[in-house]
């Protein structure tokens with residue numbers, strides 16, 4: 294068992310890996326406890342929790358809304374939840390984001406803990422204190438920064454996860470390795486088979502290393518004024534690909550990272566063999582790395598989306614697998630580099 298501490302402005306969070314859901318009781322205070330979860334997670338793992346009141350929410354991004362929050366507020370009221378109560382959120386990133394938001398706003402804040410049950414939620418969504426809901430299809434528009442008291446990560450819960458969800462989470466693990474930890478990249482390269490077979494030891498190493506990286510970044514820059522932007526590696530093109538290319542978030546981030554690595558190499562920041570290593574790793578983990586559409590169109594899409602923030606955007610550049618920097622670039626330059634890189638790719642194939 295390992296404990297990683299996150300020191301947020303509004304409180305400290307203890308993230309525990311290598312723990313079992315069956316030990317949840319050890320982390321709970323006395324008093325009323327209310328569990329927020331969704332149907333599939335409750336069915337798969339609810340019986341491992343100590344007896345407590347349960348509020349069930351829906352699944353999918355359409356359940357991460359103010360309407361869903363309102364239903365939960367009403368449920369909390371019905372169960373006579375107050376600030377002496379404790380809320381536990383158990384589920385994927387959707388349940389974790391929604392629970393954090395509801396717990397932090399109901400009666401100006403009820404203490405809460407999270408049990409992430411997807412790989413993505415364990416390595417990313419449950420860690421870092423960002424939570425919130427979508428508004429009119431725009432993601433995470435309403436929310437707060439607030440830290441849970443604990444995050445309990447049990448990799449055994451990932452056994453019931455569809456394969457696609459494992460790959461989604463792996464993309465974020467590759468991201469953490471690429472920006473900050475060459476050794477984690479090496480581990481992913483040599484242990485692909487164990488990881489895809491969900492060996493608990495291999496998964497535990499990934500989850501612990503990933504959380505350490507994210508926690509270190511968040512501890513230095515909780516509110517995303519500088520360094521936390523590193524965690525957006527692969528996400529500039531990733532978000533555009535998710536919307537335009539019909540890819541899942543993890544697949545889109547994988548392709549987004551491959552593009553960012555390609556652009557870094559085109560600019561002479563990254564050695565071409567390191568770039569190829571990233572492509573090979575993504576392929577071996579069952580993730581895509583080639584854009585399914587002309588990436589120059591994606592730059593136009595990115596520019597259109599972000600125009601309100603000025604002419605430039607912060608882009609994460611790779612220096613090697615394990616080291617990245619954030620530097621602004623204007624859209625025109627980004628378009629030019631993308632063009633140069635894409636011509637090179639088309640020429641090679």
Ligand SMILES: NC(=O)c1ccc[n+]([C@@H]2O[C@H](COP(=O)([O-])OP(=O)(O)OC[C@H]3O[C@@H](n4cnc5c(N)ncnc54)[C@H](O)[C@@H]3O)[C@@H](O)[C@H]2O)c1
Nearest residue numbers: 333352385386387388410411413414417418423450453454
């Ligand atoms: N707050 C953050 O910093 C942060 C970071 C990254 C992502 N996110 C958010 O996370 C969300 C995506 O989360 P996700 O990828 O975990 O998806 P998700 O929460 O939709 O979960 C995927 C599906 O798997 C099911 N499921 C969950 N755990 C299961 C298990 N152990 N066994 C069987 N089925 C299970 C769920 O019911 C759900 O239908 C997005 O809304 C994203 O914005 C937040």
Ligand SMILES: [Zn+2]
Nearest residue numbers: 465528542546
């Ligand atoms: Zn992501």
